[in-house]
Amino acid sequence: MKKSIFTSFEEFEASQTAGDYERVTIINYNDRISADVMTEAKSIQMAVKKFFTAVKDIELFDGWKECALEMMEAGYFSSFEPGSYSFEVKEPEDNFFYITLTVWR
Numbered sequence: 001m002k003k004s005i006f007t008s009f010e011e012f013e014a015s016q017t018a019g020d021y022e023r024v025t026i027i028n029y030n031d032r033i034s035a036d037v038m039t040e041a042k043s044i045q046m047a048v049k050k051f052f053t054a055v056k057d058i059e060l061f062d063g064w065k066e067c068a069l070e071m072m073e074a075g076y077f078s079s080f081e082p083g084s085y086s087f088e089v090k091e092p093e094d095n096f097f098y099i100t101l102t103v104w105r
Contacts, residue, residue, distance in 0.1 A: 001039070001054045024054040033060050036100035044072060047097035048089060060103045068101070 002023040006012040012027055024037045035055050041047035052065035068087055071079055078088040086102040 001037070001050060003054055024051065026055065026058065032102055032104040033058060034100070034102040035061070036098065038096065038098050040096050042095060044077075044089060044091065044097060045069060048072065048099060051099045051101075055101075060105070061101065064101060064103070 002020070003026065004012075004015065004017050004023060005026045005028060006015065007028055009027060009029075012018070012025060017023060017025065019038070021038055022040070024035055026033065026035045035051075035058070037051055037054065039047050039050055041050060048068050049065070052061070052068070055061050064085075064087070068089070071077075071087070072089065077090065080086045083104050085104065087100070089097060089099045091097050
């Protein structure tokens with residue numbers, strides 16, 4: 001899985017990588033870090049594991065894989081705590097998943 005890291009949304013837009021399949025986009029803002037990806041997998045759990053493998057070097061995301069898997073097991077595929085985090089995973093097509101995570105500093 002490819003990975004692109006940007007320091008602003010403007011830099012990301014200028015890169016013309018928006019919507020690239022199997023590319024994790026990471027935007028490292030001053031107050032938060034965001035990552036998202038569109039990926040293919042046999043299950044939602046496998047898609048989430050792929051995502052967190054790709055972002056394992058980002059310290060702010062430590063521990064979120066287990067948290068995300070627990071939320072999904074409990075039936076929550078979207079969660080938001082203002083000023084703390086935002087997580088969402090959806091399946092727009094069979095076996096294609098969109099995953100996004102934002103963590104505030």
